[in-house]
Amino acid sequence: MTSPTDALVASGLTKRFAEREAVSNLSFRVPTGRAFGLLGPNGSGKTTTVRMLTGLLRPTGGTVTLFGQRLDTASADALRGRIGVQTDTNLYESLSVRDNLQIWGELYGLAPAVVRQKAGEVLEVLGLSERVDSLVGQLSKGMRQKLSVGRAVLHEPDLLFLDEPTAGLDPEASADLIDYLKEMIRTLNTTLIICTHQLHGLESLCDELGIIRQGRLVITGEVQSLLRRRWPEKRYRLSAAGDPAAVRAAITAVIGAEAEVVVTGDHCEFAVPEDEAISRVIARLVRDGLGVRAVVPQYPTIQDLYFATLNDGSPS
Missing domain, CATH: 3.30.70.270 (Reverse transcriptase/Diguanylate cyclase domain)
Structure with a gap:
């Protein structure tokens, strides 16, 4: 049963591609204002799961509920307006950092002045302020990764999905990003789903986690409870x-x-x-x-x- 305090509920989520079952019967819930780590090695089904959770990929079986409303064809557009997603670094390479954020903000219905203000704040935190006029095609992999995260948080989503957000970042940049995410959770009551196999710093960020292997959820629960259960x-x-x-x-x-x-x-x-x-x-x-x-x-x-x-x- 869905709780009114749950931002996300996945129930029996399954995805098959031809004869291969990429995700099998995943069920978990994430309360509002919490950070959930979906962990697993490459190829374990994390990205496929995120695409189903955000309505970008239709599940073979199971359901997704966001903010108490079932995610389906009729509700997808309205629900996606409340979420932010960073699943890759596909950006407009021939445009500047500023223009990329401006276009993205306008897609979410933000006024140009609001976009400028929020973009300035996000770029300052991510250490990209000095590259605001640079073409994205001139940025390093780490800088593009930062920008893709900045694009996902620009409109202050209620629910934020990040897929390997620290990939390509140096340790200092990774720590700054984690601090920024914690501040979003604290001040905006943002709910965070972070998919990663890079585990440094997660103790200070994630309240709950699930570990996925070969498309199956092996364990899920509150972090400290799982640690105490494993090592009493x-x-x-x-x-x-x-x-x-x-x-x-x-x-x-x-x-x-x-x-x-x-x-x-x-x-x-x-x-x-x-x-x-x-x-x-x-x-x-x-x-x-x-x-x-x-x-x-x-x-x-x-x-x-x-x-x-x-x-x-x-x-x-």
Whole structure:
């Protein structure tokens, strides 16, 4: 059942091309004002999914609901007026950066003065202000990528789809883009669907995610819940003085001989069932004359979850 707070609901979404099923029975929902990461390797079906979610490609089966209204032929034009899409970098190469944004803004019904104002803001954030009069054909791949994102956000859409938006961007530009997207979510209550296999920085952006492999959604849910489900125990990285075997023996004496303790040089990593156990581990090491140099909590990341899920195909 669709909630009035959902910006997007996909139900049983399926797409076949001849005998090949590119997307199979995808179902997920994204609440308004949240960022959802649709993650997967190249060829997993992310772009096909986005094209169905935006009405550019008709699904073989299943439905898409945007803002509580089913997406179909009759509703597509009105609903697309509320979304922004960046799925490629097809721009007007013989026109300037300014003209590209002007044309795009007018297509969305923005007044010329509003387009100029918004274009200036977007280009400033994306670091393209000095190239506003450059022909797009003269821009680097990274600059074109920035411009395609700027074009998608120009009209401040309620729902924004970005497909590999950081591809071709250097780390600084990627960080600036992620900060800009977070600000859109915070100030405009924008809902974001980001499709990518580039995972750096997603922890600070995505509230929820789904991992797609070979057209099937392997897991989906709230990021922290998925991480806790996968790694319920707290992990630590510890450095102590003394014989590594003695350090291992002291740790296992507290957390159990069956526990996995991975020793690398003078560091070891292990999991404890509760936070209080780490205090007992440190006390035991000190009692045995093994000086503790450092204890650092290890927090699993979206990248850890991504590779663990693709490696074993764990169900949700």
